[in-house]
Amino acid sequence: MKSQITNRMATVLISVCAGLMALIMIALVGYIFYQGLGHVTWHFLTTVASTFQVGGGIKDQLWNSFYLLIVTMIFTTPLGIAGGIYLSEYAKPNRVTGFIRSCVEVLASLPSIVVGLFGMLVFVNTFHWGYSILSGAVALTIFNLPVIVRVTEDALRSVPVALKEASFGLGVGQWYTIKNVLLPAAFPGILTGIILSAGRVFGESAALLFTAGLTSPDLDFKNWSPFAFDSPLNPLRSAETLSVHIYSVNTVAIVKDAPQVAAASAAVLALFVLIFNLSARGLGAWIQKRMSGKS
Structure with missing residues (x-):
C-alpha cells in the first residue's frame, strides 16, 4: 500500500x-x-527597417536570419554528426578521447558573448572577413557544435546493441552498419539536436553583435550575384538579424513606434521558430521513413 x-x-x-x-x-x-x-502587417514584413522614421519594417532582417541559419547549419550539421559518430563508434577510451570530450564540454559551457568576442578577434580582424554573415555563421558554428556532437553521440549509444550485432553478424562493415542501421534508428534524437541548434541560431544576438554587425545594407532582391555588395546572397556583407534588430530597436532607435516595432519583431521571430520546429519535425519523420525503408 x-x-x-x-x-x-x-x-x-x-x-x-x-x-x-x-x-x-x-x-x-x-x-x-x-x-x-x-x-504585424504585410507592409511591416516587406518594408526596409528604419531607426529614424516611423513605419519601418523587417524585410532585410528577416531574410538575414534565414540566410544566416542556412549557412550556419551547412557548417554545423555535418561536423557535429561526424564528431558524434567518431566519439560513439570509433574513439577508444584513452586520454586523447577524454581530452576531446573535455573540449566539447568546455565549448558547450562558453557564454555566447565570449564566442562573439573570439569571432571578432579571429574572423573579423585576423582573417579580415569584417562584420559579415560568414563571420557570424562560423562563430555560431563554434557555439552550436557541442550540442549536435553530444546529442548525436547519445542518440547512437541509445540504439540497442542487438541491432549492431545483427548487422555485424551478416558480415557487413562498420561504416555500412553506421549508415544503414545506426543512423536511421538514432535519427529522431539527432534531429532534436539539429532543431535545438537552429533555434539558438534564430534567437542568438550577443555573438552576432560582434561578428555579423548591427547594420545591414538595403538588399537588392533583383541581384542574386553573391559578389555584389547589396546582394542577398553575399556572405561577406554585414547582416543585422531579427534578434539583433530587436535589441537595436530597444536601445539605439529614436523612432516613436520603437515599442511596437520591437513587439512585432519578437512576435514574428517566435512565430517563425514555431513554424520551423513543426516543419523540421514533419520533414524529419519523412526522412526517417525513407532511411528505414518504410513506404
Whole structure:
C-alpha cells in the first residue's frame, strides 16, 4: 500500500511539473503574440527597417536570419554528426578521447558573448572577413557544435546493441552498419539536436553583435550575384538579424513606434521558430521513413 501511494504521488508530481512547463511556454508565447501580432502587417514584413522614421519594417532582417541559419547549419550539421559518430563508434577510451570530450564540454559551457568576442578577434580582424554573415555563421558554428556532437553521440549509444550485432553478424562493415542501421534508428534524437541548434541560431544576438554587425545594407532582391555588395546572397556583407534588430530597436532607435516595432519583431521571430520546429519535425519523420525503408 505504501509503495502504491508513493507511486501515485510521484506520478502526480511529475504530471504537475510537465503541465507547469507547458503552461509557462504557452503563457510566454501567448504574451509575445498578444503584444506583437496586432502590429504585424504585410507592409511591416516587406518594408526596409528604419531607426529614424516611423513605419519601418523587417524585410532585410528577416531574410538575414534565414540566410544566416542556412549557412550556419551547412557548417554545423555535418561536423557535429561526424564528431558524434567518431566519439560513439570509433574513439577508444584513452586520454586523447577524454581530452576531446573535455573540449566539447568546455565549448558547450562558453557564454555566447565570449564566442562573439573570439569571432571578432579571429574572423573579423585576423582573417579580415569584417562584420559579415560568414563571420557570424562560423562563430555560431563554434557555439552550436557541442550540442549536435553530444546529442548525436547519445542518440547512437541509445540504439540497442542487438541491432549492431545483427548487422555485424551478416558480415557487413562498420561504416555500412553506421549508415544503414545506426543512423536511421538514432535519427529522431539527432534531429532534436539539429532543431535545438537552429533555434539558438534564430534567437542568438550577443555573438552576432560582434561578428555579423548591427547594420545591414538595403538588399537588392533583383541581384542574386553573391559578389555584389547589396546582394542577398553575399556572405561577406554585414547582416543585422531579427534578434539583433530587436535589441537595436530597444536601445539605439529614436523612432516613436520603437515599442511596437520591437513587439512585432519578437512576435514574428517566435512565430517563425514555431513554424520551423513543426516543419523540421514533419520533414524529419519523412526522412526517417525513407532511411528505414518504410513506404
